Amino acid sequence: MLKAVVTAPDELPIDLSFIQSHAVVDSGVDEDLLQFLTGAAVARLDGMNGLLGRAIMPQDVVQAFPRADLYLRLQYGPAFALNSVSYFDRENSVVEISNARIFEDDAGSFVQLDSLPNAAPRIDAVTVSYRAGWQSAALVPNDVKLAIAMMVATWYHNREDMTSQAFSHQVPGGVRDLIAPYRRVGI
Structure with a gap:
């Protein structure tokens, strides 16, 4: 990561x-x-x-992951809004994921994907953009x-x-x- x-x-x-x-x-x-x-x-x-x-005030975060998983742990929380999730496909084209959800548990903030994307093997295979921090x-x-x-x-x-x-x-x-x-x- x-x-x-x-x-x-x-x-x-x-x-x-x-x-x-x-x-x-x-x-x-x-x-x-x-x-x-x-x-x-x-x-x-x-x-x-x-x-x-963790984040105190609202701030924008972009985090890349080396592989696609159904659950992506966010480094920076508490996350309260998901801006976008995308991945590089096998042709290295950026593909937006529209069915992702953000949630929080005792371990922190996560993004959950409905299905596993066929991402290219690269260090920034999946990118998540989100807002973190207490909302005000x-x-x-x-x-x-x-x-x-x-x-x-x-x-x-x-x-x-x-x-x-x-x-x-x-x-x-x-x-x-x-x-x-x-x-x-x-x-």
Whole structure:
């Protein structure tokens, strides 16, 4: 399976006023820095390599598979919309699959095909395009939002004490506990 290509989300899952309140920062003070730190906290949690192992906000994903199967496990979830599924046939022509469905179980998001396509033997034999993440900021669990706010507040108030390496890896106490129920372990 090839690495999924992800288009970053358009918005953050938490608004700056909540971050300012949680970090006890006056409105209008260091807003650019707080916005930067919020983006860094989301990036630290979001995605396959993030602490959550899943998408937070809606984002477009294109994932290729080396062979056709009736069930294709999606790397990036939770997946909520299927944009398209296609495969390369034996003549290397792209064929759209219209009878695919997306579903979620305890192991993550999957695409189910009604029948097995006769795909060409190539590393990108089947391609799935889908939307992943909680569908809006309002649907992002409060525990995840609080984890982001805790990370931003810690980084904001302790920025002089951090080297760039420590900054990129430091996660305040309690964050892992807050996100644990939502965490997905990669495949």
